[in-house]
């Protein structure tokens with residue numbers, strides 16, 4: 297019996313562990329009392345998902361989605377084949393740790409695994425193990441691919457990083473039992489919404505400057521047109537009477553004249569909260585920033601809501 301509480305099994309840019317307290321404050325009271333469905337269309341490492349699964353026993357079902365097929369494949373492997381995944385990761389961990397102090401051999405091992413990953417010819421479980429291995433050993437835990445969908449992050453400088461967290465993989469396997477796992481564009485999750493559904497959107501953040509921010513999680517770019525498409529989808533959910541919370545970067549904090557999100561979500565409730573970003577190549581830039589939390593609760597809107 298594994299009593300460990302499930303937590304994200306990956307490092308992921310934009311991981312939301314730091315923001316959970318602020319999201320909790322926006323959590324609709326009626327969801328705390330009755331059964332509900334939770335939908336997270338940009339799940340990434342699932343910091344908010346695991347917090348929800350651990351803290352809301354009345355959560356009837358969760359639906360998660362991401363456009364990154366390798367990421368979703370790994371969630372599915374944890375559900376279907378966690379024991380074999382653990383065995384493969386244990387071998388990789390032993391082999392990698394044995395190379396500590398032999399930098400050239402360590403590098404060679406990492407780049408050989410990266411090449412193997414990019415062939416995408418391994419079995420589903422092997423591919424998931426490679427995905428987790430690269431995530432734990434690459435530079436800053438970044439996931440970045442080129443236009444050919446080849447993972448191109450260099451090796452990180454960790455000493456004996458944890459590659460196989462056995463207890464957590466088993467806890468995640470248990471926690472995912474009431475979760476439907478989907479892969480695709482965020483708009484495709486609409487049919488999964490039921491009467492009492494809460495959506496949390498954590499899209500790739502709009503960059504604060506052309507060079508500063510990281511948002512290439514997959515071969516698809518999430519540009520301003522995509523941010524507008526997401527806003528339109530949020531309007532659609534609002535008219536269908538669904539409740540949503542969304543986070544994004546506070547571009548106005550960087551440039552007081554930049555009203556991009558203030559205009560886009562003018563009809564909704566916009567809050568600014570302090571947030572700490574952990575993935576930034578420059579340690580000097582890992583300081584405090586404000587982020588936006590936007591919700592369709594608590595503000596009168598011009599959109600016609602279903603009765």
Ligand SMILES: C[S@@+](CC[C@H](N)C(=O)[O-])C[C@H]1O[C@@H](n2cnc3c(N)ncnc32)[C@H](O)[C@@H]1O
Nearest residue numbers: 308310311312338340341343363481482498513
């Ligand atoms: C900011 S991250 C989410 C971080 C997550 N909340 C966490 O705690 O790790 C954004 C995610 O959106 C995914 N994504 C990008 N474009 C997408 C799209 N059109 N539809 C669905 N997911 C998308 C990326 O692959 C990435 O995992």
